Amino acid sequence: MTINRRHFISASAGITAAMSAPMVFGASRPQVVIIGGGAGGATAARYIAKDSKGAIDVTLVEPTRSYYTCFFSNLYLGGFKDFDSIGHTYGKLANDYGINVVHDWAVDVDSNGRTVALAGGGSLSYDKLILSPGIDFVDGSVPGWDLSSQNKMPHSYKAGSQTQLLNAQIENMKSGGTYCMVAPPNPYRCPPGPYERVSMVAHKLKKMNSTAKILVLDPKPKFSKQGLFEEGWNKHYAGMIEYIGPDMGGKGVEVRPDSMEVIIDGTPEKVDVCNVIPAMKAGKIAELAGVTDGNWAPTIAHTMQSRKNSDIHVLGDAAAQGDMPKSGFSANSQAKVCAMAVRAALTDSKLFPAKFSNTCWSLVDTNNGIKVGATYEATDEKIAKISGFVSKTGEDAALRKATYEESLGWYSGITSDMFG
Amino acid sequence: MHSRFCQFKKILFSTVIIFISCYLSVYALADDRGPKLFKKCKSCHQIGPDAKNSVGPHLNALNGRIMGSIVGYKYSKAVENMGRLGNSWNRESLNKYLENPRGFIKGTSMKFAGITKESDRSELIDYVFFVSTANARIPSYQDPELDQKILSIEGDYAYGEYLSSECITCHQASGQDNGIPSITNWPVEPFVTALHAYKNNHRENEIMQMISKRLSDEEIASLAIFFNSLNN
Incomplete structure (x- = not known):
């Protein structure tokens, strides 16, 4: 696609006189509130603050003071990363970029009055609201499991204490025990994530509990990078992983947290660690803000604006993203499009055509990295895929090592891009 | 820091090819006499993104380079022999060579008397290694299809x-x-x-x-x- 700068939309057209002079600092500055400090929200906050050079007042609402990235949390489970290395704080966003970082839960949105209510009792006014809350779980999607079971059967699909809990359970599993994963149905956060996790758990168990078994119960007939993962599992973890797809009972699995049982096709089976990754939906605040349609929030691809409310943008996992997978990389990419659109709406900056890209790296075993990626453009209908690639089976060890090293570089890059 | 940076940039601008000016910030913290000292070398040796062999071989990625190993440059037999014996350019060997070229490699074709002052040699090596390492990462090949x-x-x-x-x-x-x-x-x-x-x-x-x-x-x-x- 050739892009000619002459065709760029000038943002100043169509903006009222009152909105066109927001360069005056102080109380008159337009206010942007961002809910969620992950790959979408932190990036959007940083880009709006950085590129508007103080012309926009940016508030980031994130409950945790230390944010643990979901990406690379599997590498912590595999013993390739220590827990601290996936933790990040918001000091630079506050100090270097002048962002108001509020550590609180956003509990409601009044979209008519344009205010956000906080659990601590406060309220924030906005001209533009950006929701990047990530995911919540669909109640009842795995019969027998709800959030009250998450300590017995952790999901570990929001990084932090859940990740540490699963790690401890795996490390303390009895000799020859079984780690079971109940994999999620589509669409969900990080398509290769569950299968990278299986690889990392296998890597850990092979070293510390070599007679242990891994049982994967999957409701999907196929999964991301399947051929590559299966190649790796056969090569590195032969005989260790039992994969049960929907035809063999992987669909409709029920769990009994109290007795540590999974019911496969009506037959109970005792397991030692049970990692239940339920079906997912947009983080609850998106629903409360009235921007969801079903489980996700539909968006206009050109700007990441909600299709239901033009003052609200939705980023990352919570958004219905067209062809893009739900990943930290995607959220970061969408955040930049959103930041540009928000600046253009509130100041006189230019609106360029949206460009999106994503790459998901996964680690199969030591120095055995694989990747899948694609580029996307905005159409009136959705975020549409242009072209993509995926690693190939049978690649040599040097290339796989280079792919892994590239993923380390990406982690360092994207976390700098998010947190400054 | 800022004014020192700018001053350094000016000196460098006039002494070495312009491109190198991008790499100076780290080096500038350490010292800024390197470019002056390099004047002695630059009539024969190029360094930087577009560096090519001229009278002498180019100096990009010099640290760790096996002596006499740049393909396409015609070395003296003496330097080639040093390379065959496994010698490479590092701080120590370069220091000896710069002190007394013909004493260190008898038969070298480099017509240079040497630098007596040890601190000058040391600063020159700092500079050359910094610039040459910075440039090692930039591809130097041509794309045959590129219009x-x-x-x-x-x-x-x-x-x-x-x-x-x-x-x-x-x-x-x-x-x-x-x-x-x-x-x-x-x-x-x-x-x-x-x-x-x-x-x-x-x-x-x-x-x-x-x-x-x-x-x-x-x-x-x-x-x-x-x-x-x-x-x-």
């Missing part, structure tokens, strides 16, 4: 800044390289050449091939001037 007209396209800085946000997810704006190469401070020409090389499948990396195929010639030129401007 030379493409190199003369003028980019747009603001557009490049916008487009760069896609690159910066992996290639850090700070210039840090933790597994993905730094692309800040590159001179425009090798930057444009590298992206077109990916676009034409002359360089391998699926992500870079995919990303570059989506970029127009003008967009590549715009990215080049933006990343060139990142001084770190």
Whole structure:
């Protein structure tokens, strides 16, 4: 696609006189509130603050003071990363970029009055609201499991204490025990994530509990990078992983947290660690803000604006993203499009055509990295895929090592891009 | 720091090729006599992104280089022999060579009397190693399919800044390289050449091939001037 700068939309057209002079600092500055400090929200906050050079007042609402990235949390489970290395704080966003970082839960949105209510009792006014809350779980999607079971059967699909809990359970599993994963149905956060996790758990168990078994119960007939993962599992973890797809009972699995049982096709089976990754939906605040349609929030691809409310943008996992997978990389990419659109709406900056890209790296075993990626453009209908690639089976060890090293570089890059 | 940086930049501008000015910030913290000392060398030795062999071999990626190992440069038998015996250029060997070239490698064709003062040698080596290492990462090859007209396209800085946000997810704006190469401070020409090389499948990396195929010639030129401007 050739892009000619002459065709760029000038943002100043169509903006009222009152909105066109927001360069005056102080109380008159337009206010942007961002809910969620992950790959979408932190990036959007940083880009709006950085590129508007103080012309926009940016508030980031994130409950945790230390944010643990979901990406690379599997590498912590595999013993390739220590827990601290996936933790990040918001000091630079506050100090270097002048962002108001509020550590609180956003509990409601009044979209008519344009205010956000906080659990601590406060309220924030906005001209533009950006929701990047990530995911919540669909109640009842795995019969027998709800959030009250998450300590017995952790999901570990929001990084932090859940990740540490699963790690401890795996490390303390009895000799020859079984780690079971109940994999999620589509669409969900990080398509290769569950299968990278299986690889990392296998890597850990092979070293510390070599007679242990891994049982994967999957409701999907196929999964991301399947051929590559299966190649790796056969090569590195032969005989260790039992994969049960929907035809063999992987669909409709029920769990009994109290007795540590999974019911496969009506037959109970005792397991030692049970990692239940339920079906997912947009983080609850998106629903409360009235921007969801079903489980996700539909968006206009050109700007990441909600299709239901033009003052609200939705980023990352919570958004219905067209062809893009739900990943930290995607959220970061969408955040930049959103930041540009928000600046253009509130100041006189230019609106360029949206460009999106994503790459998901996964680690199969030591120095055995694989990747899948694609580029996307905005159409009136959705975020549409242009072209993509995926690693190939049978690649040599040097290339796989280079792919892994590239993923380390990406982690360092994207976390700098998010947190400054 | 800022004024010292600027002053250093001026000196360097007049002494070594312009391109190197991008790499000075780290070096400038250590010392700024290097470029002056390098005056003695530069009539025969080139260093920097476009460095080629001239009277003497180019000095990019010198630290750790086996002596007499640049293909296409005609060395003296004496230097070649040193290389065959496994000797390489490092701080120690270069220090001895610069002190007394013909004493260290009898039969070298380098016509240079040597530098007596140890601190001068040391500072010169600091400088050469810094600049030559910084340039080792910049591709020096040519893309045979690249139309030379493409190199003369003028980019747009603001557009490049916008487009760069896609690159910066992996290639850090700070210039840090933790597994993905730094692309800040590159001179425009090798930057444009590298992206077109990916676009034409002359360089391998699926992500870079995919990303570059989506970029127009003008967009590549715009990215080049933006990343060139990142001084770190």
